[in-house]
Amino acid sequence: MKKNLLITGGAGFIGSHVVRLFVNKYPDYHIVNLDKLTYAGNLNNLTDIEKASNYEFVKADIVDGDAMVQLFQKYQFEKVIHLAAESHVDRSIANPIEFVITNVVGTCNLLNAARHIWKDNSEGKLFYHVSTDEVYGSLGEEGFFTESTPYDPHSPYSASKASSDHFVRAYHDTYKLPVVISNCSNNYGSFQFPEKLIPLAINNIKNNRPIPVYGKGENVRDWLWVDDHARAIDVILHKGKIGETYNIGGFNEWKNIDLIHVLCKVMDEKLGRTPGTSASLITFVTDRAGHDLRYAIDATKLNTELGWQPSLQFEEGIAKTVDWYLANEAWLNNVTSGDYKKYYDNQYAAR
Ligand code: NAD
Ligand code: DAU
Numbered sequence: 001m002k003k004n005l006l007i008t009g010g011a012g013f014i015g016s017h018v019v020r021l022f023v024n025k026y027p028d029y030h031i032v033n034l035d036k037l038t039y040a041g042n043l044n045n046l047t048d049i050e051k052a053s054n055y056e057f058v059k060a061d062i063v064d065g066d067a068m069v070q071l072f073q074k075y076q077f078e079k080v081i082h083l084a085a086e087s088h089v090d091r092s093i094a095n096p097i098e099f100v101i102t103n104v105v106g107t108c109n110l111l112n113a114a115r116h117i118w119k120d121n122s123e124g125k126l127f128y129h130v131s132t133d134e135v136y137g138s139l140g141e142e143g144f145f146t147e148s149t150p151y152d153p154h155s156p157y158s159a160s161k162a163s164s165d166h167f168v169r170a171y172h173d174t175y176k177l178p179v180v181i182s183n184c185s186n187n188y189g190s191f192q193f194p195e196k197l198i199p200l201a202i203n204n205i206k207n208n209r210p211i212p213v214y215g216k217g218e219n220v221r222d223w224l225w226v227d228d229h230a231r232a233i234d235v236i237l238h239k240g241k242i243g244e245t246y247n248i249g250g251f252n253e254w255k256n257i258d259l260i261h262v263l264c265k266v267m268d269e270k271l272g273r274t275p276g277t278s279a280s281l282i283t284f285v286t287d288r289a290g291h292d293l294r295y296a297i298d299a300t301k302l303n304t305e306l307g308w309q310p311s312l313q314f315e316e317g318i319a320k321t322v323d324w325y326l327a328n329e330a331w332l333n334n335v336t337s338g339d340y341k342k343y344y345d346n347q348y349a350a351r
Contacts, residue, residue: 002028002029002030002054003028003029003030003078003079004029004030004032004075004076004077004078005022005026005029005030005031005032005077005078005079005080005081006032006034006071006072006075006077006079006080006081007019007022007031007032007033007034007080007081007083008034008035008062008080008081008082008083008084008110009034009035009041009082009083009084009085010033010034010035010046010057010083011033011035011037011041011042011043011045011046011057012035012040012041012042012045012083012084012087012193013040013045013087013187013189013191013192013193013196013226014083014130014187014226014229014230015033015035015083015084016042016045016046016191017189017190017191017226017227017229017230018081018083018230018233019031019033019046019049019055020046020048020049020230021227021230021231021234022234023049023052023054023055024049024052025234026054027054028054029054030054030056030075031054031055031056032056032057032058032075032077033046033055033056033057033058034058034060034062034071034084035057035058035059035060035084036059036060036061036062036084037059038086039193039339039340039343040087040088040193042191042193042334042335043057044331044334045191058071061106062084062102062106062107062109062110063101063102063105063106063109064109065109065112065113068109068110068112068113069112069113069116071113072113072114072116072117073117076117077114077117077125078124078125078126079125079126079127079128079237080110080114080126080127080128081128081130081233081237082107082110082127082128082129082130083130084102084106085102085103085106085160085161085164086098086099086102086103086157086160087157088157088193088195088196089134089155089157089158089288090195090288090347091157091195091343092155092156092157092160093155093156093288093289093290094346094347096156096160099156099157099160100156100160100163102160103157103160103161103163103164104160104163104164104167107129107164107167107168108164108167110127111127111167111168111171111177114127114177115171115175115177118177118178119175122176122177122178125178126178126179126180126237126242127168127171127177127178127179127180128179128180128181128182128233128236128237128240129164129165129168129179129180129181129182130182130184130233131161131164131165131181131182131183131184132158132161132183132184133145133183133184133185133222133247133249133295133297134153134154134155134157134158134161134292134295135151135152135153135158135161135162135165135183136149136150136151136152136183136295137151137152137153137154137158137292138152138154138292138293138294138295139293139294139295139296140293140294141294143296144296144297144298145183145247145295145296145297145298146247146298146300146301147183147244147245147246147247147301151165151166154290154292155290155292158292165181165183168181169181172242172243178242178243179242179243180236180237180240180241180242180243180244180245180246181244181245181246182232182233182236182245182246182247182248182302183245183246183247183248183297184224184229184232184247184248184249184297185221185222185223185224185248185249185250185295185296185297186221186222186223186224186295187223187224187225187226187229188223188224188225188226188317188318188321189225189226189227189317189320189321189324190226190321190324190325190328191226191331192226193335194332194335194336194340195340195343195347197221197256197259198259198263198318198321199321199325199332200212201260201263202263202267202321202322202325203325203332203336204281205263205264205267205271205278205281206267206271206325206326208281209281210281210282210283211260211264211278211281211282211283212283212285212348212351213256213257213260213282213283213284213285214256214285214286214287214288214291215284215286215287215288215291216257216284217255217256217257217260217284218255218256218257218293219255219256219291219292219293219294220253220254220255220256220293220294220295220296221253221254221256221259221294221295222249222250222251222252222253222254222295222296222297223250223252223254223259223314223317224248224249224250224252224310225250225310225311225312225317227311227312228250228310228311228312229248231308231311232246232248232302232308235302235306235307235308236302236306236308239306240306246299246301246302246305246306247297247298247299247301247302248297248299248302248308249296249297249298249299250297250310250314251297251299251310252310252314253294253296254314257282260279260282261279262314262315262318263278263318263322264278264279264281264282265278265279266318266319266322267322270322270323270326271326285348285351286350286351
């Protein structure tokens, strides 16, 4: 009998990389990808593994508590990797309640279903909650977030993720649910929805549209290659200690404006444009409300205790990312048709 592993949000950006890694690496797991297929979920992210014998897709909503209990009863999952969420900060500013419902209520529904199914025997079981560094708030110019940094979320998105992390820990402390949490920095790579900075900028440069940079572009993010995040999740799922938290990051900080300049240079080279052509599209726009200045993760614990480290230098990762978006025009055109235009106009017209 194969062990049933549930991955929620597996049709999204990070989830699809996690699903691919697990389907290819673990033929002895039966991998169930549960996803509601919101605007961010796309089964085209998984065409290479969709016919694998150890893979199954289930379209469902984590907000539906009864459906979650039934699903856990049916599959008797051994392990859960929970990624499904509303994930974009700007959308959370426009519509916070949706983030509370999906990220908080949805996570609690999964915790409840796991608790119900594992109550008599939790040996070998694990609920792995995938979270973000944004729960720690914002840093000044110095210092790093460690696993013991107090929570201080500022956006509705990060507040909803912080709340879901608290519920995960509460289920561990109250019901002894076997849980683990990781908090990761900004991911980049293939299949990222072009509402996020890097794919949005690539898409705009490609189409000679302005690149919107919030404020003065001085905010700092720590960027990690998405497959390195997927590898970290694999390591933590199999070697992490129950009840622990692990920070995941790239030790790779960039000011937004510097990152955009690197991207513009790479795009000029790849598109055969005169140097400076793409950079001329940079447009400073009204800042994001409550914009956190700097995130920087200290991932020492994950490195020293579980042996994980990032594999890719940023310049190489950015070049590979640009290559992927340019080679996958149909994917990009597909996700930017329809509702994307409405979202983009609402988001950027007023800035
Ligand atoms: P994403 O928006 O690309 O994908 C989210 C997925 O969840 C989509 O496939 C969507 O259809 C699904 N989903 C949304 N609501 C659902 C619901 N109610 N029921 C079932 N499925 C639902 O997000 P992402 O960037 O891949 O992030 C995945 C997870 O990783 C999130 O929990 C996010 O908070 C966390 N995270 C993201 C980053 C990052 O840089 N993107 C960094 C750290 C942590
Ligand atoms: O840190 C981890 C988080 O990283 C994840 O938890 C989130 O799910 C993910 O969306 C990401 O959040 P950010 O807000 O950091 O990512 P985003 O790509 O939206 O923005 C990156 C930076 O770029 C941020 O400082 C805001 C800025 N920005 C973003 C957009 C979309 C711009 O200047 N212009 C833009 O158009």
